[in-house]
Amino acid sequence: VRRGEFELIDHFFRDAGVARADVLVGIGDDGAVLRPPAGSDLVAVTDTLNEGVHFPAGCDARSVGHRALAVNLSDLAAMGAEPAWALLALTLPAYDESWLEAFTAGFAGLARTHGVALVGGDTTRGPLAVNVQALGFVPAGAGIRRGGAAAGDLLFVSGTPGEAAAGLAIELGEHQATAGAGGPAGAGDGAGAAVDVLRRRFLYPEPRLALGRALRGIASACIDVSDGLLGDLGKLAAASGCGAAVELEQLPISPALLRFAGRPGGERMVLTGGDDYELCFAAPPGRAADVAAAAARCGVPVTAIGALREGAGVELRRAGCPEAFRHGGFDHFAR
């Protein structure tokens, strides 16, 4: 029996998510038929991972499967949406059963964590690329946008961005070159554990879905940090018609990142490293306590890093003084 693309999809992907009662027709027809809940808006996102661009050639297939879904769920998180359904368009250079098994395990594990059903897919032959589109819901009118913030709103970021960029550098074997004041990562007490933390942050990012939902009605604007905090914050500010000021001393730099890259290198990775999938958001000063409560309820650390202001552009400040920084965010066509 030859195993063609259709059997392939069936075999690997039929159970790669949860079963949901709102899926009337799932994988195996020309399209999925889905029943949206009444009174909700639909949120639709799509993101592609290409080998050699978004992940290193030869990257662990389980991580590729996890990340392909995670980057999309992160976009839903930034909109405050609850995820429901996903479609997967996979381009493979050749049929590789063990790769597919690991890929599916990575995808399915995250899908189950967040209650996502895989409802359709398409497998084609070509250079390895994974496109996922994810669909979710918000109560009608409750979607959080990039452009809803105003000058004076405080700026926050979840978690500890920069770690994923360090993890990618480790994956690529570049870590000796960027080792910071604490000495080369991998040497000395705790360095191995730090390396593991950083690698895991690149390979298995956790989309901040609970936090995104908790921020409905609190955040005035939100974006996920996929291309670097500086660049993504710049987009939030521009969409809101504002400038932004970031206090460098307030940036959350994790112990693992400090050990890996030192303070200046860590700051640079926080500002420009991609692949974190944390949330960067704004809220009026009067809602700071609500932000803290939402973060605590979700068990996600959230740090105030500055504020929006009149004007345009992102200013970096240290001890109250502006500090120059020339490197922008991640851009596939610019580097």
Add this chain to the structure above:
Amino acid sequence: VRRGEFELIDHFFRDAGVARADVLVGIGDDGAVLRPPAGSDLVAVTDTLNEGVHFPAGCDARSVGHRALAVNLSDLAAMGAEPAWALLALTLPAYDESWLEAFTAGFAGLARTHGVALVGGDTTRGPLAVNVQALGFVPAGAGIRRGGAAAGDLLFVSGTPGEAAAGLAIELGEHQATAGAGGPAGAGDGAGAAVDVLRRRFLYPEPRLALGRALRGIASACIDVSDGLLGDLGKLAAASGCGAAVELEQLPISPALLRFAGRPGGERMVLTGGDDYELCFAAPPGRAADVAAAAARCGVPVTAIGALREGAGVELRRAGCPEAFRHGGFDHFAR
């Protein structure tokens, strides 16, 4: 000003579809926020076109843009759905403004014809690939499936399949090799016009959306013919738990295809040629008049080509006798 991926998406894709009141947030945020109509089911489809697999390297960008949307709208048509929204994930080897302009024109032209809004996108760098996902609606419970038919139901196909395969052969410069009884295409009266018809059928397929909607409540099962009539009919029959019998003499072979490939070659192209995006569907014998009326209302020719029957597999018949045919449908991994 460097033109990065984000500016690129904005510039080319912001007006690449119609404006719809049910789009609350479109291109330019982390996700699109959409308001589905009450009482409808959502139909979600996705399909990818890879250069060198689904279209020849160097294929006209306007055709690539048209086809990337058309193949998805065809899946919606097969479900009986009305299209509404699309997302586009484009992978490009390099920034190429004239290519993007032509691509966008092809995509936008078809989007406007069918009232589709482009609500989101993602542009990445890599080997040329276009993934589209399209979302549409059917009245709750009215989606047409592949698996709803029964033995005894009549089988129909819309239009004149096989022409797109001939058009692709012409695009690839293979047409001398496959020229049929009428002599090589391109020679003689009307041959040039036939070549134009066939090329156009490959480059600019027209998804059968009006017919799909008109078949709600009439067709017992439906599939779009993307991978060859024989293979796709086989999937419809298998999903319905039936076999099928096709009367070869009833196959609709267009004058252009006859001229290009002759009768035996034309039959082979109808049965196994991909890229037609016609609808193959079943209906109970008592609904044959309704099928004809629906087809006439839509201005789409529909031909009865056989029937479903007990058992499994697709039997080809000529003058009442079974005829062997070994070549299956199109399969990316098998060829």
